[in-house]
Amino acid sequence: MKSYLPYFIAPILVWYLFILNLAKAQDFSLLEDQFAKSVILPKHHFGFSLYDLDSSRFVFGKQEDQHFTPASNTKVFTLFTALKTIGDSIPGIQYVQRGDSLIFWGTGDPTFLHPKLDTRRVYDFLHSAEAKYLYYVPQSSSEPAYREGWAIEDYAYDYQPEVASFPIYGNVVRFKASGKDLIAIPSYFNTTVGISDRSSKYFSVTRALNSNRFDRSALSVPSGYGSSKPFIWSDSLLVKLLQDTLHRPIEALPGYEKPADIKTLYSSPRNHVLREMMLPSDNFLAEHLTMVAADIRYQGFYTDSLRTEIHKTYYSHFLDSIELRDGSGLSTYNSVSPRSMIQVLLEIKKLIPDENQRYLFFPAGGVDGTLKNAYALDQGTPFVWAKTGTIHAVHCQSGYIVTRTGRRYAFSFLNNNFITSTSNIRKEMVKIMTFIRQNY
Numbered sequence: 001m002k003s004y005l006p007y008f009i010a011p012i013l014v015w016y017l018f019i020l021n022l023a024k025a026q027d028f029s030l031l032e033d034q035f036a037k038s039v040i041l042p043k044h045h046f047g048f049s050l051y052d053l054d055s056s057r058f059v060f061g062k063q064e065d066q067h068f069t070p071a072s073n074t075k076v077f078t079l080f081t082a083l084k085t086i087g088d089s090i091p092g093i094q095y096v097q098r099g100d101s102l103i104f105w106g107t108g109d110p111t112f113l114h115p116k117l118d119t120r121r122v123y124d125f126l127h128s129a130e131a132k133y134l135y136y137v138p139q140s141s142s143e144p145a146y147r148e149g150w151a152i153e154d155y156a157y158d159y160q161p162e163v164a165s166f167p168i169y170g171n172v173v174r175f176k177a178s179g180k181d182l183i184a185i186p187s188y189f190n191t192t193v194g195i196s197d198r199s200s201k202y203f204s205v206t207r208a209l210n211s212n213r214f215d216r217s218a219l220s221v222p223s224g225y226g227s228s229k230p231f232i233w234s235d236s237l238l239v240k241l242l243q244d245t246l247h248r249p250i251e252a253l254p255g256y257e258k259p260a261d262i263k264t265l266y267s268s269p270r271n272h273v274l275r276e277m278m279l280p281s282d283n284f285l286a287e288h289l290t291m292v293a294a295d296i297r298y299q300g301f302y303t304d305s306l307r308t309e310i311h312k313t314y315y316s317h318f319l320d321s322i323e324l325r326d327g328s329g330l331s332t333y334n335s336v337s338p339r340s341m342i343q344v345l346l347e348i349k350k351l352i353p354d355e356n357q358r359y360l361f362f363p364a365g366g367v368d369g370t371l372k373n374a375y376a377l378d379q380g381t382p383f384v385w386a387k388t389g390t391i392h393a394v395h396c397q398s399g400y401i402v403t404r405t406g407r408r409y410a411f412s413f414l415n416n417n418f419i420t421s422t423s424n425i426r427k428e429m430v431k432i433m434t435f436i437r438q439n440y
Contacts, residue, residue, distance in 0.1 A: 047066050104134070142305065173228065177224060186245065320337040345399065386398055
């Protein structure tokens with residue numbers, strides 16, 4: 001006897017799936033209510049996009065196709081570029097031996113004599129080289145030391161050091177109290193510090209705009225004082241600093257072309273440097289990882305060409321156009337949409353499918369990095385892993401979230417042109433992301 005049971009069940013199954021999808025839509029209407037009830041968000045330009053990683057689809061958006069200044073969310077694009085271009089270790093220097101001479105080139109490596117990242121491999125190699133003469137070969141870059149859209153008035157802050165082909169000490173001078181004295185690291189800069197003739201209430205160290213002249217307050221150095229100031233990098237200054245720290249003569253050798261038998265000495269593990277870029281949001285590392293990637297790709301510091309190539313190969317296929325002028329997010333010329341942020345997060349997911357490994361590159365809410373104090377743990381665990389981005393009137397988060405039901409999403413929450421405090425914007429984002437965690 002022929003059974004008609006499958007024909008009976010099929011319409012019920014279709015109806016069930018329709019109701020299930022409808023329920024999901026109704027569920028996201030609850031999220032819509034959260035946005036509608038906000039008294040913070042309507043007062044500025046904001047965009048939000050939510051992508052279901054389990055069903056591989058965008059499920060919710062608010063102005064998700066609009067363009068925003070992403071600030072340090074730009075580093076997510078830099079992370080992608082570095083993962084695609086740089087191998088498992090950072091090239092420290094390139095070099096060649098010619099008779100009794102060692103000739104070397106910079107690679108843009110940001111870790112050389114960096115207080116947190118230096119492995120001493122490059123230092124020990126140069127310091128212990130048997131060659132009688134050391135020659136440094138200067139190289140030019142396709143972009144200036146300050147990228148397009150950087151604020152010139154921020155020249156004196158340690159979050160905006162100059163970009164250089166051979167960075168050293170993080171391209172900053174570190175000042176600290178030593179008893180009643182103020183000392184500089186590297187010590188070379190002790191001779192460039194003078195006493196300011198300006199009256200001041202608090203002790204400080206400042207730098208002139210167009211020189212490496214530093215002025216300290218006439219006040220006594222407070223116990224425990226410490227600060228960092230960028231210096232103006234140059235090939236001649238680099239040679240002096242190298243001589244000062246290596247304790248051996250070094251000469252510049254302009255115009256010496258890289259030979260076919262050039263060798264590379266590697267310094268630090270790539271992922272260690274990438275994590276340090278992402279968690280505390282280090283602009284210096286972001287820009288110099290872009291330099292490293294460009295040098296690997298073109299044997300020269302053509303960072304603008306690298307951005308163009310990456311854009312053409314990957315980002316041109318995104319739903320929305322993007323514009324990037326630097327690797328750190330300091331440039332106010334950068335422009336992306338929440339959907340574009342989602343799409344680069346998906347590209348990173350392809351490169352690192354293991355979510356536990358992927359999450360290591362993003363601050364974990366309530367645990368570390370720039371989100372350590374933003375989120376509370378839920379049921380004893382973090383649930384948001386995201387890159388933050390903050391400059392004047394800009395505050396953003398883009399990353400991944402896992403809900404109580406185990407659902408996995410990528411999200412991007414971009415805020416521009418607000419006049420309230422950044423903390424108010426942050427609290428509103430945390431409120432909405434926590435709602436998603438608890439209700440989906």
